[in-house]
Amino acid sequence: xxxxxxxxxxxxxxxxxxxxxxxxxxxxxxxxxxxxxxxxxxxxxxxxxxxxxxxxxxxxxxxxxxxxxxxxxxxxxxxxxxxxxxxxxxxxxxxxxxxxxxxxxxxxxxxxxxxxxxxxxxxxxxxxxxxxxxxxxxxxxxxxxxxxxxxxxxxxxxxxxxxxxxxxxxxxxxxxxxxxxx
Numbered sequence: 001x002x003x004x005x006x007x008x009x010x011x012x013x014x015x016x017x018x019x020x021x022x023x024x025x026x027x028x029x030x031x032x033x034x035x036x037x038x039x040x041x042x043x044x045x046x047x048x049x050x051x052x053x054x055x056x057x058x059x060x061x062x063x064x065x066x067x068x069x070x071x072x073x074x075x076x077x078x079x080x081x082x083x084x085x086x087x088x089x090x091x092x093x094x095x096x097x098x099x100x101x102x103x104x105x106x107x108x109x110x111x112x113x114x115x116x117x118x119x120x121x122x123x124x125x126x127x128x129x130x131x132x133x134x135x136x137x138x139x140x141x142x143x144x145x146x147x148x149x150x151x152x153x154x155x156x157x158x159x160x161x162x163x164x165x166x167x168x169x170x171x172x173x174x175x176x177x178x179x180x181x182x
Contacts (some may be wrong), residue, residue: 012030012056012057013030013031013056013171014030014031014032015028015029015030015174016028016029016031016032017178018033018052020050020052020063020065022050023050023052023063023065023067023147024065024139024141024147024181024182025063025065025108025147025149025179025180025181025182026108026178026179026180027052027063027151027175027178027179027180028174028175028178028179029052029054029061029175030054030056030061030171030174030175031054031055031056031061032054033052033053033054033061033062033063034052034053034054035050035051035052036050036051036052036053037049037050037051040066042075042079043075043078045072045075047066047067047068047072047075047079048066048067049064049065049066050064050065050066051063051064051065058155058156058157059153059154059155059156059172060153060154061152061153061175062150062151062152062153062154063149063150063151063179064149064150064152065147065148065149065150066079066147066148067141067145067146067147067148068145068146068147068148069145070143070144070145072145073144073145073146076138076146076148079148080136080138080148083136083150084136087120087132087134088118088120090122091120091121091122091123091132092122092123093120093121095118098118098119098120099118099119099120099163099164100116100117100118100119101116101117101119101164101168102114102115102116103115103116103117103176105135105137105176105179105180105181106180107139107180107181107182108180108181108182109182113137115135115137116135117133117134117135117176118132118133118134118135119131119132119133119163119164119167120132120133120134120163121159121163128156128157129156129157129158129159130154130155130156131154131155131159131163131166131167132152132153132154132155133152133153133163133167133172133176134150134151134152135150135151135152135176136148136149136150136151137149137151137181139181139182147181149179149181151175151176151179153167153172153175153176155167
């Protein structure tokens with residue numbers, strides 16, 4: 001009986017600050033994230049992509065980072081456009097009419113920069129609905145390279161009362177507010 005009560009009282013979120021020195025960011029995750037790395041081929045080049053993600057109930061909190069060396073920096077605009085196009089296409093949403101919100105993010109050095117978050121409801125063919133809040137941002141590296149980050153929360157299930165309100169709730173908004181690239 002005591003074990004059941006302990007489980008019932010344990011918090012759903014175990015917020016922890018994750019410092020990813022290699023990917024040059026600090027993030028507040030609602031649990032211990034798993035980390036995966038892979039090389040992605042793009043225009044006859046290989047880019048290093050790292051994904052840190054944790055699943056809490058129906059939500060997947062994730063940070064994806066791709067590093068572009070100074071010699072690869074020219075690839076960034078086209079790859080970012082491709083990532084955005086693919087995600088909006090998979091959601092069945094036109095980027096120009098997608099629900100969005102202008103905001104800002106803060107670097108580890110306390111500088112503020114403008115950012116745009118998108119709120120997507122994927123067109124579902126089955127009973128499972130999916131929705132996502134996503135943000136892309138770029139940061140220059142000291143050596144002339146550039147970091148591309150995708151910060152997102154993917155939710156499997158309905159969103160009430162609407163997608164923007166759902167993802168602006170404190171437990172999801174904290175994840176976005178506490179992502180700080182170097």
